[in-house]
Amino acid sequence: MALGGNAILQSHQRGTAAEQQANVAATAAQIGELIETGWEVVITHGNGPQVGNILIQNEEAAGIVPPMPLDACGGQSQGLLGYFLQQALGNELRARGIRCQVGAMITQVIVAADDPAFVSPTKPIGPFFTRERAERLKEERGYVVAEVGSRGWRRVVPSPDPKAIVERDIILGLVQAGVVVVAAGGGGVPVIAGPGGGYRGVEAVIDKDLAGQQLARDVKATHFLILTDVERVMLDYGRPSQRPLDRLTVREAREHLAAGQFPPGSMGPKVEAAVRFVEAGGELCAITSLDKAVDALRGMAGTRVMAEENTDRREEPGL
Amino acid sequence: MALGGNAILQSHQRGTAAEQQANVAATAAQIGELIETGWEVVITHGNGPQVGNILIQNEEAAGIVPPMPLDACGGQSQGLLGYFLQQALGNELRARGIRCQVGAMITQVIVAADDPAFVSPTKPIGPFFTRERAERLKEERGYVVAEVGSRGWRRVVPSPDPKAIVERDIILGLVQAGVVVVAAGGGGVPVIAGPGGGYRGVEAVIDKDLAGQQLARDVKATHFLILTDVERVMLDYGRPSQRPLDRLTVREAREHLAAGQFPPGSMGPKVEAAVRFVEAGGELCAITSLDKAVDALRGMAGTRVMAEENTDRREEPGL
Numbered sequence: 261m262a263l264g265g266n267a268i269l270q271s272h273q274r275g276t277a278a279e280q281q282a283n284v285a286a287t288a289a290q291i292g293e294l295i296e297t298g299w300e301v302v303i304t305h306g307n308g309p310q311v312g313n314i315l316i317q318n319e320e321a322a323g324i325v326p327p328m329p330l331d332a333c334g335g336q337s338q339g340l341l342g343y344f345l346q347q348a349l350g351n352e353l354r355a356r357g358i359r360c361q362v363g364a365m366i367t368q369v370i371v372a373a374d375d376p377a378f379v380s381p382t383k384p385i386g387p388f389f390t391r392e393r394a395e396r397l398k399e400e401r402g403y404v405v406a407e408v409g410s411r412g413w414r415r416v417v418p419s420p421d422p423k424a425i426v427e428r429d430i431i432l433g434l435v436q437a438g439v440v441v442v443a444a445g446g447g448g449v450p451v452i453a454g455p456g457g458g459y460r461g462v463e464a465v466i467d468k469d470l471a472g473q474q475l476a477r478d479v480k481a482t483h484f485l486i487l488t489d490v491e492r493v494m495l496d497y498g499r500p501s502q503r504p505l506d507r508l509t510v511r512e513a514r515e516h517l518a519a520g521q522f523p524p525g526s527m528g529p530k531v532e533a534a535v536r537f538v539e540a541g542g543e544l545c546a547i548t549s550l551d552k553a554v555d556a557l558r559g560m561a562g563t564r565v566m567a568e569e570n571t572d573r574r575e576e577p578g579l
Numbered sequence: 580m581a582l583g584g585n586a587i588l589q590s591h592q593r594g595t596a597a598e599q600q601a602n603v604a605a606t607a608a609q610i611g612e613l614i615e616t617g618w619e620v621v622i623t624h625g626n627g628p629q630v631g632n633i634l635i636q637n638e639e640a641a642g643i644v645p646p647m648p649l650d651a652c653g654g655q656s657q658g659l660l661g662y663f664l665q666q667a668l669g670n671e672l673r674a675r676g677i678r679c680q681v682g683a684m685i686t687q688v689i690v691a692a693d694d695p696a697f698v699s700p701t702k703p704i705g706p707f708f709t710r711e712r713a714e715r716l717k718e719e720r721g722y723v724v725a726e727v728g729s730r731g732w733r734r735v736v737p738s739p740d741p742k743a744i745v746e747r748d749i750i751l752g753l754v755q756a757g758v759v760v761v762a763a764g765g766g767g768v769p770v771i772a773g774p775g776g777g778y779r780g781v782e783a784v785i786d787k788d789l790a791g792q793q794l795a796r797d798v799k800a801t802h803f804l805i806l807t808d809v810e811r812v813m814l815d816y817g818r819p820s821q822r823p824l825d826r827l828t829v830r831e832a833r834e835h836l837a838a839g840q841f842p843p844g845s846m847g848p849k850v851e852a853a854v855r856f857v858e859a860g861g862e863l864c865a866i867t868s869l870d871k872a873v874d875a876l877r878g879m880a881g882t883r884v885m886a887e888e889n890t891d892r893r894e895e896p897g898l
Contacts, residue, residue: 274645275644275645276645277645277647277648277651313640313644313645314636314655316640316643316644317633317636317637317639317640317644318636319640320636320639320640320643320644321632321635321636321638321639321640324635324639325594325632325635325636325639326593326594326595326596326632328596328659329596331662332596332659332662332663334662335658335659335661335662335663336633336655336656336658336659337655337658338658338662338685339654339655339656339657339658339659339661339685340647340651340654340655340658342654342658342685343650343651343653343654343657343685343687343768343780344651344654346685346687346746347687347770347777347778347779347780350745350777350778351773351775351776351777351778354776354777355775355776355777361746361748361749362746363684363685363746363749364684364685365682365683365684365685366657366658366661366662366665366682366683366684366685366761368662368665368666426669427665427680427681427682429680430680430682430753430758433753433756433758434749434752434753437752439749439752442685449662451666454670456670456674457670457673457674458666458669458670458673458674459666459669459670460666461662461666
């Protein structure tokens, strides 16, 4: 399952540890219910607000402490949120009398050095700057900056496509041993293969749902849950004809994606992630809210993405 | 093996990511040599300068971003250094043609809620403050502060004794599966058991060598390497009679510890960690510098702590 940002921090909150840990405890209770029902669970999560705060802290202390590059900040956020989740989930499972270990793994995710995203960075991260400050950071640190809405300028970074998880075999081994694994947090730390075959971090952000589908495939998951702040995917979102979707075949999903039904920075990657998971052989991907996760797996909530419409099975031409 | 701070950051360096990653690459080369020689390796590491920098960043941005408590900062530092080590070691092993996975685990270490250290915090952490600022932090956040040398005031926190590693079974499973594990970074995130049986973080710092001996025992290590910035432990350190030690029996080590031969914040916990490891059945603990690690395991360098002096075996009275 890929936990959305709201599973850890609500948008109206400032982001204290107490707030985040209370949210994570509530999230852990939901996950505990799933596990008690018999599901084996592997978890990934977003890190937007947390890495955003780490970047602000880096900027504010830049005169005293060397700022860390984005890949290192991503590692930090994995440590922070891995700790929160590991502790809360462990406590939840112990309280339920479930003898099951929880382990958070630092995770590197490989991206292609020639991913087109590196040519045109689009993902805004970190603090807002004045135009002057943005220009200076562009010169001094080589940042790509862009005016974002009315609040000012921000750094924008590439959002390349995840290709593979470096720690895949370890994670799979843990899952097979019955461990509840937290991995690929924040989409994973993006790395590219160097000339000598080694990996090195790059300043980029991988979409956590796209990384999540890679993780789900790598651990041979049958089901993939994308948990967000809405119960269902909408067609014609924001228009009078807006309507929620109960089910989507991958074919329908691809058509809607091509028609621009789902916005790039938000529902788009979720539907794309769902489609990739099912196309790679996954049984079902459900996009829904955290509190509907159990119902969605029972077919009673969420938008369920499957290879074909079960109740209306048609033969494909040529098959 | 417990890596000392200098394996990641030299004391004259500012602490940029590039500096740390270059040091870690050199460290990884040494560890790679050990692994190529046939040793199975589990790694822990200090986090002093890194968590210190994170604390400074938290303070500098405190007006904008809620500062994280020390346990959460510890988790962050595990993510940061786990990422650096995991990447560098993975690259090193691939370059040597060794097919071996490297995995960094977020680790919680249990301490006793009634550990005497909580009554008298002694471990200085984070930035230096003026007396006024220190007084304010004492009032506003309940910090315990102390004047440290001539540079000003610092926060001091308890340094409780590690009792057990929450993720022990996972780490042991990974080691048995042949994974090179990085765990219990910075001594682990200290947690205490709550009334309901769950764990919660505490604002404290566990000595990384003491946590390291717990880790070594938990993974059933035969040998424990404590790597620091000197090649051997000294007797009468700083006096004219100062001399390096090649070997120490646990009995001799206990006598020297009781006689105050090894300073509390520095060599003391290392010798204590060595003694505990050997007393718990470990074959050998070597305290030495990183570049002598291979030689120390061959008996050609470092201070080797063992149950008894092999070349001069005496019967214990009553045995």
